[in-house]
Every structure is written in C-alpha cells, then in structure tokens.
Amino acid sequence: MKRNPLKRREPLTDTMLLVTITIGIFFAMYFSAMAIWGGGFLRWQRVFDMLNDNAALIIVACGLTIVMIGGGIDISVGGVIALVVMSCVVHLNGGGSIFTAALLAIGIGLAFGLAQGFLISYLEIQPFIITLAGMFFARGMTTIVSVQPQKVAHEGFKALMNTKIEIPWLGYIAKKGNLIPARAEIGVVIALVILMFIFFMLRKTKLGRSFYGIGGNSNSALMLGVNVKRTRFISYVISGLLSGIAGFVFMMHTGAGNATNAAGAEMNAIASSIIGGTLLSGGVGNVIGTLFGVMTLATINSIVTTSGLRDPWWQEITVGAMLCFFILLQSVVLSLRGKGGFKGMIPKWIHKNKL
Amino acid sequence: MKAHASKFKWSKYTQLLVPLMSILLIVIFNLLRDPSFFSIGTSTNNLGNPVLTGNLVSILNGASELAIIAMGMTLVTAACGGQDISVGALATIAGSVFVRILRSGQITIGSILVGFLCCCVAAMLFGAFNGTLVSVFRIQPMIATLVLFTCGRSIAYWINGGATPTISSPLITAIGSFIPGCPVPTPIIIVAVMALILGLVFRFTTLGLYTQTVGINQRAARLNGINPMFIKLVSFLVLGLCCAVAGCISVSRLSLINHETMLLEIEMDAILAVAIGGNALGGGKFKVTGSVLGAYAIQALTTTLYAMKVPSTDVKAYKAIVIILIVVISSPVVKKATNRLWTKIRARIPAKKEVVAQ
Numbered sequence: 065m066k067r068n069p070l071k072r073r074e075p076l077t078d079t080m081l082l083v084t085i086t087i088g089i090f091f092a093m094y095f096s097a098m099a100i101w102g103g104g105f106l107r108w109q110r111v112f113d114m115l116n117d118n119a120a121l122i123i124v125a126c127g128l129t130i131v132m133i134g135g136g137i138d139i140s141v142g143g144v145i146a147l148v149v150m151s152c153v154v155h156l157n158g159g160g161s162i163f164t165a166a167l168l169a170i171g172i173g174l175a176f177g178l179a180q181g182f183l184i185s186y187l188e189i190q191p192f193i194i195t196l197a198g199m200f201f202a203r204g205m206t207t208i209v210s211v212q213p214q215k216v217a218h219e220g221f222k223a224l225m226n227t228k229i230e231i232p233w234l235g236y237i238a239k240k241g242n243l244i245p246a247r248a249e250i251g252v253v254i255a256l257v258i259l260m261f262i263f264f265m266l267r268k269t270k271l272g273r274s275f276y277g278i279g280g281n282s283n284s285a286l287m288l289g290v291n292v293k294r295t296r297f298i299s300y301v302i303s304g305l306l307s308g309i310a311g312f313v314f315m316m317h318t319g320a321g322n323a324t325n326a327a328g329a330e331m332n333a334i335a336s337s338i339i340g341g342t343l344l345s346g347g348v349g350n351v352i353g354t355l356f357g358v359m360t361l362a363t364i365n366s367i368v369t370t371s372g373l374r375d376p377w378w379q380e381i382t383v384g385a386m387l388c389f390f391i392l393l394q395s396v397v398l399s400l401r402g403k404g405g406f407k408g409m410i411p412k413w414i415h416k417n418k419l
Numbered sequence: 420m421k422a423h424a425s426k427f428k429w430s431k432y433t434q435l436l437v438p439l440m441s442i443l444l445i446v447i448f449n450l451l452r453d454p455s456f457f458s459i460g461t462s463t464n465n466l467g468n469p470v471l472t473g474n475l476v477s478i479l480n481g482a483s484e485l486a487i488i489a490m491g492m493t494l495v496t497a498a499c500g501g502q503d504i505s506v507g508a509l510a511t512i513a514g515s516v517f518v519r520i521l522r523s524g525q526i527t528i529g530s531i532l533v534g535f536l537c538c539c540v541a542a543m544l545f546g547a548f549n550g551t552l553v554s555v556f557r558i559q560p561m562i563a564t565l566v567l568f569t570c571g572r573s574i575a576y577w578i579n580g581g582a583t584p585t586i587s588s589p590l591i592t593a594i595g596s597f598i599p600g601c602p603v604p605t606p607i608i609i610v611a612v613m614a615l616i617l618g619l620v621f622r623f624t625t626l627g628l629y630t631q632t633v634g635i636n637q638r639a640a641r642l643n644g645i646n647p648m649f650i651k652l653v654s655f656l657v658l659g660l661c662c663a664v665a666g667c668i669s670v671s672r673l674s675l676i677n678h679e680t681m682l683l684e685i686e687m688d689a690i691l692a693v694a695i696g697g698n699a700l701g702g703g704k705f706k707v708t709g710s711v712l713g714a715y716a717i718q719a720l721t722t723t724l725y726a727m728k729v730p731s732t733d734v735k736a737y738k739a740i741v742i743i744l745i746v747v748i749s750s751p752v753v754k755k756a757t758n759r760l761w762t763k764i765r766a767r768i769p770a771k772k773e774v775v776a777q
Contacts, residue, residue: 334562
C-alpha cells in the first residue's frame with residue numbers, strides 16, 4: 065500500500081518533542097512557584113535576575129549544544145572562561161583598553177577552539193580526552209597568569225559593567241508608589257542575540273544542517289557529501305569562540321578574576337543542554353531548548369533558596385534529583401515513541417530507540 | 420606455525436605499548452634531569468618503624484586510589500561505551516559512611532570491618548542506581564552519572580551532618596600509611612590485593628569475555644545468550660566496590676574526611692588512565708593492566724612535576740601538555756603514518772625478513 069509521503073510526516077520530531085516537554089515543565093514549575101511563594105516570582109525582575117546571572121552560561125551552553133549535536137563533547141569551556149576572565153582583568157589593570165580586552169577574550173577562545181578542533185577532527189583523538197586536557201591547560205594557565213584574585217580597576221569597564229538596560233513596562237510599582245523598571249545587563253542582550261543567530265544557523269544554513277548530519281550518522285553524512293572532518297572542526301571552533309565571548313560576559317557580570325571562576329560551568333552547561341533536549345549521542349538538539357534548560361536549572365536553584373531549605377546540602381541534592389527526573393522522563397518518552405528492536409524482551413515502556 | 424603463534428601473542432599486548440611508552444618517556448626524562456629521582460632509601464617514621472622512602476615509593480603509594488578506581492572504570496567503559504563521572508562523589512559517600520560508622524563507637528578491627536562492609540554496600544547501592552539508569556533506562560553513562568556527580572558530595576556532607584569529622588586511631592593510620600613492621604606502604608598492598616582478586620575473577624569467570632562482548636556489539640551479545648543489562652549492572656557494582664576501597668584508603672590517609680576536596684577530579688584522572696591504557700573509550704576490548712599502568716603514568720608525571728618545583732596550582736597546565744603529547748603520538752592518524760614508514764623500512768630489507776619468518 066502506497067502512502068503519500070507528504071501526508072505521512074511525523075507530527076513532531078524528537079528534538080521538538082523534548083523541547084516542548086522542557087518548556088512545559090519550566091512554565092509549570094515557574095507558575096507553581098508563583099502560586100506558592102509569590103513575592104519575587106511575581107515580578108519580571110526575577111526572570112531578568114536569572115538571565116543576568118546565567119548570561120555566560122547560556123552562551124557557553126549554546127556552543128556546547130552545537131558540539132553535542134555533532135556527536136562530540138567539550139568540557140574545556142569552564143576552564144576557558146576562567147582563563148579569559150583572568151587574562152582580561154590583568155590586561156585591563158595593566159592599562160589595556162576594553163576593545164583590546166574583548167579581542168583578547170575572542171582570541172583565547174578561538175585559539176582553544178582551533179587547537180582542540182584540529183586535534184579532534186583531523187587527528188581523530190577522542191574529544192573527551194582532548195577537551196579534558198584543554199580544561200587542565202586552561203585552569204593551569206589561569207593560575208600561571210595570576211594566583212591572587214584580581215578585581216577590575218579600569219574605570220571605563222566599570223561603567224560598562226554598571227550599564228543596565230531598563231525596561232519600564234516590565235517593572236513593578238514599589239511600596240512608595242514609584243515605578244521600578246526591570247533591569248537587564250548588556251551580557252543578556254549579547255547572549256540572546258547569539259542564541260537567535262545560532263538558532264537560525266542550525267535551522268536554515270547548510271552548515272547547521274550538516275551538524276545534525278554528522279551527529280546522527282557520520283557515515284551517511286559522508287556519503288551524502290558532507291565534509292565530516294571540517295564540519296566537526298567548525299563545531300569545536302564555534303564552541304571555543306563562544307566560550308571566549310562567554311568569558312567576557314562573565315567578567316562583565318562579576319568584574320573579578322579568580323582561579324575558581326566558572327568552576328563546574330562545563331557540567332552545568334552539559335546539564336542545561338540535556339534538560340533542553342539535546343542528546344549526547346548526537347543528532348538531536350535545539351538551542352531554544354538549551355535556553356529553557358538554563359532557566360529551568362536557575363528556577364530550581366531559586367525555588368530551593370526561597371523555600372527555606374537552609375542546610376547547605378539541599379540545593380545540590382534537589383538539583384540532582386530534578387536532573388534525574390528529567391533524564392528519566394526523556395528516556396521514557398523517547399522509548400514510548402521508539403519502534404522495532406527487541407520488542408517483548410523488555411517491558412514496552414522501557415524500550416528505547418537505539419542500542 | 421610457531422612464528423604465527425608468537426606473532427599472535429605479540430598482538431595481544433600491543434595495547435600496553437601506549438602506557439608503557441608514556442612511563443618510559445617520563446623515566447627517560449627523569450634520568451636525563453636527575454638520576455637521583457629513582458633512589459629508594461629507608462628511614463624511620465614517627466612510630467619507630469623502618470619504612471621505604473623515595474619518589475618511586477611515593478608514586479606507587481600516591482596512585483593507589485587512582486589505580487583502584489581505574490580498574491573499575493575500565494570495566495564500565497568496556498561494557499557501556501561511556502564513562503562514570505561520579506566516581507569521586509561515590510568514593511566520598513563511601514568514605515563518609517565509613518567515618519560515620521567508626522565515629523559511633525570504639526575503633527577496633529571489628530568495627531573497621533563493619534564500617535568497610537557498610538561503605539561497600541552503600542557504594543554498591545549507588546553504583547546500582549547508576550547501573551540501573553544506564554542498563555535499564557538506556558541512558559548514556561556520562562549523563563546518568565551526572566546526577567550523582569552533581570549531588571554526591573552533598574549527600575556525603577549530609578551523612579556526616581556537616582563539618583570535617585576526624586577519626587584518629589593507630590589502626591586507621593596503619594591502613595592509611597604503614598602497618599608496624601612492614602616497610603611497604605599499606606595502600607600499595609591493598610592495590611596488589613585488589614589486582615589479584617580482579618585477576619582471579621577474570622581468570623576463573625567469563626566476566627571479562629562477556630563484558631568485552633557486550634561492549635563490542637550488544638545485539639550480538641544478546642543473541643548469544645548474554646544479558647547485556649546484567650553485565651552493565653555488574654560493571655557498575657564492581658566500580659562501586661572499587662570506589663568504596665579507594666574512599667576508605669583516602670579517609671585513612673588523612674584520618675578525616677573533607678567532602679569538598681576529597682579525591683577531587685579523580686574522575687577525570689581515572690578516565691585519562693583508561694584512555695592512556697590504550698582502551699577505547701567507546702567500549703569493547705579492554706585491558707585492566709593498561710589502565711593501572713596508565714594510572715601510575717599519571718602519578719609519575721605529577722610527582723615529576725612536583726620534584727621540578729612546579730607550584731601545585733600550575734601542575735595542571737604542564738600535565739595537559741604531556742597528555743596531549745601522549746595522545747597525539749598514539750592517535751590513529753599518527754599510528755597509520757608510522758606504520759607506513761615501518762613498512763617502507765621493512766621493504767628495503769626484504770632478505771633478512773624472509774629468513775626470520777622461516
């Protein structure tokens with residue numbers, strides 16, 4: 065029986081399904097937080113605070129999403145952020161200008177991306193090992209640049225740090241009756257612009273589609289004429305470049321260089337991407353989902369702090385439990401959609417798409 | 420026929436070339452730099468026992484936890500084609516269970532045994548949790564273990580109710596450093612015992628073969644009557660056990676537990692050890708010996724850097740350079756190029772080669 069191929073389209077791809085779930089859960093969580101605790105959650109400022117705090121994470125997670133769609137992994141991003149922040153602060157305090165500092169940030173990120181991309185795609189070394197070495201190198205270099213924590217003393221940069229974009233119509237009326245506008249930092253704008261750019265690149269350009277191709281099945285991609293090695297190389301270059309930019313944004317948020325800056329940023333970024341529906345096996349993912357992944361993690365943290373679980377261990381345990389929940393949900397949802405394979409050998413609801 | 424047999428035997432051990440080469444590199448470097456690096460002496464410790472000292476001893480001693488965890492990590496990597504990044508957290512949980520039980524009463528050999536058993540059970544339970552996520556729910560190991568990686572250290576903190584509890588007893592010191600009358604540090608003995616047990620298990624059971632089969636092709640393994648889920652679960656249980664032992668050693672060394680710094684980033688080192696050991700991180704064929712050698716190579720590198728008076732915070736950068744050097748040399752592309760070169764050289768001396776073959 066022949067079917068019209070145009071009519072037999074899947075209603076939702078795996079990517080969109082996972083993204084939809086994440087967005088749904090984010091709103092459910094946020095609205096229930098609004099209903100239970102009210103207060104800060106009712107104001108737009110809470111959303112902007114979460115964005116302000118996580119602008120760098122959003123940028124890094126976007127880069128990581130691209131790498132993960134391409135079937136790789138980059139765990140050097142946290143180290144690169146720390147190195148960029150430290151070098152830029154030292155550079156600014158040594159009499160550099162903001163422009164050269166930005167160039168330095170992009171340069172460091174690009175250098176890491178190029179080196180790691182070359183080693184991974186052209187020398188065919190496992191990405192985990194290379195980016196792990198990259199992380200070690202970046203962290204080590206950070207302390208070589210300066211062991212002591214450094215604070216930015218550059219006046220122009222301080223002004224840039226304190227520049228806030230005010231959005232009056234999302235503000236709230238304070239007790240005294242005056243309007244307090246919602247404030248967003250410049251980093252948030254940079255992050256959102258990059259996010260939209262990558263979103264369109266992944267959707268509309270040949271390069272963007274090639275990332276999905278090499279992640280889904282690199283052999284098929286090769287046979288279809290995709291330059292697998294170059295595409296993989298570019299994915300790491302983009303990730304490195306974005307971690308450089310993220311370092312600059314991070315510095316605009318904190319204004320201080322510290323050897324432990326962005327500790328664990330790589331794992332947070334990976335967790336956000338996963339929550340946002342990117343699969344580590346490659347071929348599936350979306351940056352909008354990543355944005356909501358970051359926001360979901362931020363909301364969980366915010367809820368844990370608001371709910372008064374004062375003991376220091378609860379925050380991480382809650383985040384871990386939520387992560388577990390998301391991962392299980394993804395697994396079950398994908399398995400419900402899966403077809404073929406070992407039917408009957410294992411319970412139907414556990415059965416997943418790939419072996 | 421005989422030539423063929425010996426050739427086959429060689430190919431069985433080519434995997435160990437990478438870790439051996441890395442160790443050799445470090446040894447040569449040290450010989451050129453300062454031959455006294457390798458001197459082994461004896462001295463008397465605080466308790467009045469003669470003990471072995473020297474860089475070699477401290478390398479073997481310092482790599483104990485790493486070597487033990489690398490053994491388990493090899494199995495998980497081989498069976499699941501992914502890595503467990505929660506080993507540091509898992510070892511910390513095991514260590515804090517150990518401390519919790521020892522602090523509840525008098526420290527005797529009996530209570531240490533009970534504590535050790537309890538922490539093994541706890542670590543294996545968490546290992547089973549990871550294993551279930553990976554085997555039953557088919558989640559990639561790195562993501563499944565991200566859960567415990569995120570919250571494991573907090574759980575350890577929670578078990579002891581905060582602070583950095585201490586346990587002091589000569590018995591604990593004996594586990595962490597030296598047994599009176601024995602000049603070899605106890606952790607080295609524990610590693611040897613673990614290696615022996617694991618070696619016996621591989622020798623007398625089919626665990627090694629089955630793990631390899633599941634790692635190479637899960638579908639084929641299943642069609643041959645092997646249960647991949649069970650094998651994966653077992654690999655995580657073994658890793659849990661290894662983490663428990665490593666946790667106990669680490670706690671005993673310092674006689675206290677600091678949930679934030681204990682065995683920090685050991686997961687990265689353990690994965691590195693597995694990779695330097697010549698095991699494919701994508702699963703399949705594996706050699707535990709390779710990983711253990713890899714662990715010692717990493718520790719030798721660190722000790723060398725310390726001996727060169729590199730500040731402890733900067734060690735990572737130099738370590739990264741050496742790691743990249745090692746993986747680049749052992750990368751498939753470079754290997755192919757050297758193979759090509761090798762065949763060219765062999766082609767130039769054909770007569771001699773023929774004689775050897777016959």
